[in-house]
Amino acid sequence: MADTGGGDNLTILKLGGSVITDKDTPETVDDDALAAAVAAIAESPAIDDESDEANLIIVHGGGSFGHVHASDHGVSTTEGTHDPAAVTAIHGAMKRLNSVVVDRLQAAGVAAVPVHPLSAVARDGEAAVSLPTAAVGSLRAEGFVPVLHGDVIAHAGQGVTVISGDELVTGLADRLGAARVGLCSTVPGVLDGEGDVIESITDFESVAAALGDSESTDVSGGMAGKVEELLALARPARIFGPDAVGAFLAGDAPGTLIDGGSRD
Numbered sequence: 001m002a003d004t005g006g007g008d009n010l011t012i013l014k015l016g017g018s019v020i021t022d023k024d025t026p027e028t029v030d031d032d033a034l035a036a037a038v039a040a041i042a043e044s045p046a047i048d049d050e051s052d053e054a055n056l057i058i059v060h061g062g063g064s065f066g067h068v069h070a071s072d073h074g075v076s077t078t079e080g081t082h083d084p085a086a087v088t089a090i091h092g093a094m095k096r097l098n099s100v101v102v103d104r105l106q107a108a109g110v111a112a113v114p115v116h117p118l119s120a121v122a123r124d125g126e127a128a129v130s131l132p133t134a135a136v137g138s139l140r141a142e143g144f145v146p147v148l149h150g151d152v153i154a155h156a157g158q159g160v161t162v163i164s165g166d167e168l169v170t171g172l173a174d175r176l177g178a179a180r181v182g183l184c185s186t187v188p189g190v191l192d193g194e195g196d197v198i199e200s201i202t203d204f205e206s207v208a209a210a211l212g213d214s215e216s217t218d219v220s221g222g223m224a225g226k227v228e229e230l231l232a233l234a235r236p237a238r239i240f241g242p243d244a245v246g247a248f249l250a251g252d253a254p255g256t257l258i259d260g261g262s263r264d
């Protein structure tokens, strides 16, 4: 069954860093996993449609690139740094991963272009994110598929902190009115205490006991952070596994539905 959340035809897809990188080896791409995701994207209706406007925005996470450097420098979504070398180490790693993702997408015929959050996104003193969308919106209108990534961003009073790909997904979905929002992670969905995929989540408390951190180095909250972020989104979203990217982009409803119901 397909699910839609209003807005136009825009789909926002996050490729989890744990999916597209080898979590055990710093700065290593998981070539097979990335190739499978890229093939699913390249063959999807979101790419192969008749509109001049791109109907897809891709965001990817940090995996063994950003998280390893962020952890080394003690930086997270809440702990900041004023060390410029930490900024370039974390941001540089994310740019290297982003350029691999963009290159592979382009090689598969997707009009992917890089968008780096450090240059435009910021948190204020209350950690509220300002996320200008003019560049992403105009790139889309011109037929490009913007590819953003978790990054470090300016944070008033803290230097820089990490912004996760999940926060970028929800920020863009809110501001651009995405019809469909999907997070591809290493698991087939959010799992309950028995290891079964939970069909739908509408509040945090009822699943909190089953939610843990990532198994890999992670500075942005693992599955618990992901679910909290998506529950606050004013539209439904899905978490699913690497095998379901094609199905999600084709309009199916794989994995776990997260719907906090907070509509405007």
Ligand SMILES: Nc1ncnc2c1ncn2[C@@H]1O[C@H](COP(=O)(O)OP(=O)(O)OP(=O)(O)O)[C@@H](O)[C@H]1O
Binding pocket: 015, 016, 017, 018, 019, 060, 061, 062, 063, 064, 067, 165, 184, 185, 186, 187, 189, 190, 191, 192, 210, 211, 212, 213, 214, 215, 216, 218, 220, 221, 222, 223, 224
């Ligand atoms: N209840 C749960 N259901 C599913 N996964 C869970 C659960 N609790 C903890 N996890 C862990 O959370 C991980 C997903 O979070 P993670 O932050 O690694 O996601 P990601 O978005 O794929 O990666 P990245 O943060 O690098 O982008 C899963 O691989 C799993 O190890």
Ligand SMILES: C=C(C)CCOP(=O)(O)O
Binding pocket: 017, 060, 061, 062, 063, 066, 067, 068, 070, 090, 094, 149, 150, 151, 152, 162, 163, 164, 165, 166, 219, 220
């Ligand atoms: C660690 C960095 C810089 C990016 C974090 O993004 P995420 O993997 O989506 O949580």
